Amino acid sequence: MNKAEPCSPTRRLRMLIAQVMNRIRLRSIQFIITISFMVITILVVLIVSLMLYNKFSKTAEENAYLNIQQIIEQVNSNLENYVNGMIDIYEVVEDQIDKSPTISSPILAEQLRAILKSREDLKSIALYTRKGDLVLNIPSLMMRKNTRLEQQSWFEAAIQRPKELTFSSPHIENLFKGQYSWVVSQSRQIKYADKSGRKQDGVLLVDVNFKTIDEISKKVSLGKKGYIYIIDSLGNIVYHPQQQLIYAGLKYENLEQVLSYSYGSYVDHSTGESRLITIKTVEPIGWKVVGVAYTDEILTTKQDLNQFIFWVLVVVILLVLLISIYMSAKISRPIKMLEKSVKKVEQGDFNTRINVKGAYEVEQLSHQFNLMIGRIGQLMDQIIYEQEAKRKSELDVLQSQINPHFLYNTLNSVIRFAQREKKEEVITMINSLSKFFRISLSKGKNIITVQDELEHVRNYLVIQNMRYKNKFQYKIEAEEKALSCLTLKLILQPIVENAIVHGIEMMADEGFIHISVNIVGDKLLFQVTDNGLGMSEETMQQLLTGHLKSEHGSSVGVKNVHERIRLYYGDEYGLQFESELEEGTTVCIWIPAVYEDEGGGVT
Amino acid sequence: MNRTVKSTLWVLVAISLLILTSFSYTSTNDLVNPEKAKKIHMIAKMGHGDYWNAVKMGAEVAAKEYNVNLVFKAPNNENDVGEQIKMMGESIKQRPDAIILSASDYMALAQVTDEAAYYNVPVLSMDAEVASAKVETYIGANNYEAGQKAAERMIELTGTDSQIAIVNFVKGARNADQREEGLLDYVARYPGIKVVDIRYSDSDQRIASQLTKDILISHPDIDGIIALNAEASVGVGREVKNMGKGGKVKVIAFDNPPENMDLLQEGVVQALVVQNPFNNGYLAVQLAVEASEGKHIPDRVDTGIKLIDLDNMLWPENQKLLFPFVK
Incomplete structure (x- = not known):
């Protein structure tokens, strides 16, 4: 009991599935068409959309990367131009100082002031001795105390690498009174002529503020969240949209990895978000332009595409489902109707006619089916008729085998001969009669040799000749080969009987009956010729159709022979008449030439 | 006749489905949910002076970053406790998402702070604490x-x-x-x-x-x-x-x-x-946003102090602390 209980739900489920499967009928045309249509379409759509998706997303991604790279390159080249411009200015300043006969020349101060004024981003120009004493500064502001400039990087660099123009990291300018401000310093050791005109080594400082760098960088954006920043070769931030936050330690950039690149890009996960970092180095001074793009923004096109393709798929699948159900129903409905009709036929209704409209093939099929059904009906009718006819003719044969009328007449003749004590005639007659019946019956066989058939008709003629008191003569001829052929039995006797009764009995002169058997090609020809009254064309016609009314009824026998031959051997065989009134009649009987040895099987 | 009607019906169904799905697609795509800006009040001790300007700057940077509608209020003088209490009262009436208070008087501002808490307006102390247990956190130096x-x-x-x-x-x-x-x-x-x-x-x-x-x-x-x-x-x-x-x-x-x-x-x-006034302002707003969203925030945020003299004032990290990078 306990074991059966958990089984029952699964069994129920299985039954349910089976029911559903039954309903669907897995092998029905509709199901097969629907499924295959759907599978193929969906597969094709899937493959195509996958390919498109791959292609599109790849292109979109590549474009995004390329775009970012181009932006960075643009910023980079702007910066390079800017830096080169700054170097040029530095060199102009250096040149002016170099050319000036003395550093205290007011012309020089005027020239330098003009240079400083020409650019908003130039903060100050200053010349120091190698010891750090101020020689000249534009604008001429008071020096602060405690500047410790000798320890500042720009000164140290100029002293250590006198020939090289260096750009310092961003730093606070604390040299002159006024506002403290962030600058980048260019410095190098140069020669100048002191007040007395002697050449001295000095350190030239040109401070640049961040105005232009900010302008170059500020407008650049990489997507909604993305941005660029600039660092110097040591990793100090030169520009960052959130520079103050970074300086205050509230935001960080993962600079370690950035510094290891001079050019290229990588994906960074240090902030928890996936970000594409693109780096390019500003050649003259080793600064790096770093682009930060958020991967999810780059991939929005991909996500859009994803969504779009998903919906397209859903719509396509729905459409395909609807169309395929509709199509398959359209195709399979006529076939189902055909199936129903065929079932009716199977149940025996040959009058069913299908009127199925639909595909050409199905229409043809139904048309052919209708024809076939008609033909089958006809054949059925024919078979029924032929069976009936066969049975009837067999009965006739049976009857003619015994033929009581003939027997009665013959026995009457025998009695008459016996009364007149004509012993010879009695013997001959009885003997012939006995042979006649033996062959008539011939152990129930339908087929006998031509020889037996001829023997049979000879005995008949003997008896008839005696009865009609030698009113006619007869002759039987046969080709030697024909004797051993097989034939349907009792085909000559009714013809001969007809010849006697209709041809010779009424004749005043002596009659003559000639019977011959010949092989004509592959056919066997029996010919019964009499010289009797002959028949009209009409009578000949009626003989075979059986419409001839005769008091003796023997015409039935002729027709019967004709039908038996045709039933047995086919329509190309049978009887032919040639007759002329007052001249006589020839009846030709055509049957196939079948030899005894080869036709042994035929019974 | 019947069959053609049926088939046209199918086609109609299919087309309507297509249109429907495409509509739903575009509508989900275009539907932007603009996050409502938070309203945060910052009540300082004083509205001028470099220190408070730096606080305000930090607060404004954070406000921009976190989509905050920041209202900065302060009396003219740091000793104007009455005015500050009044400002608190006004702010509470407006039911902002949070109030950042730098109390001019430890005791005097306590009552109004409790009142804010009563109206479910979270209060954060910045720079100077207030004698209220209802304060969410303190942001500032030790x-x-x-x-x-x-x-x-x-x-x-x-x-x-x-x-x-x-x-x-x-x-x-x-x-x-x-x-x-x-x-x-x-x-x-x-x-x-x-x-x-x-x-x-x-x-x-x-x-x-x-x-x-x-x-x-x-x-x-x-x-x-x-x-x-x-x-x-x-x-x-x-x-x-x-x-x-x-x-x-x-x-x-x-x-x-x-x-x-x-x-x-x-x-x-x-x-x-x-001290670090920029960070005080920035972090106060940042934490106020978090507090208004019901997130857990630390009890104290020490923004640090540094002793600066001539020797270390030009150290790079001190330059960054001492001289705000103003563009």
């Missing part, structure tokens, strides 16, 4: 430690046998009291150190100058003066310089207004105790 550091440096400069004076700002303000307390506690270890005067400048540079003048006159042998906030520092430094006592009377000042930096470089001020 003022006691700041006082101690100032005292420590002063004693290094003047030696353990000297006279010093204190110019504080507002008595009753928690940060003023804590700095003074830290300072006095440290000085108490040295019996040779005499604190000859403690004055309150009400965060007014001119008053601070005046007080300095008084101190310098009444205590001609004084060795050092400690000023406990930015305004006091500027006043003290200015006066010491004016009276020609620069370098002779040691000055430990607070915070980094440019004038303080000037005075430091000139040698009038020997050291600065520097």
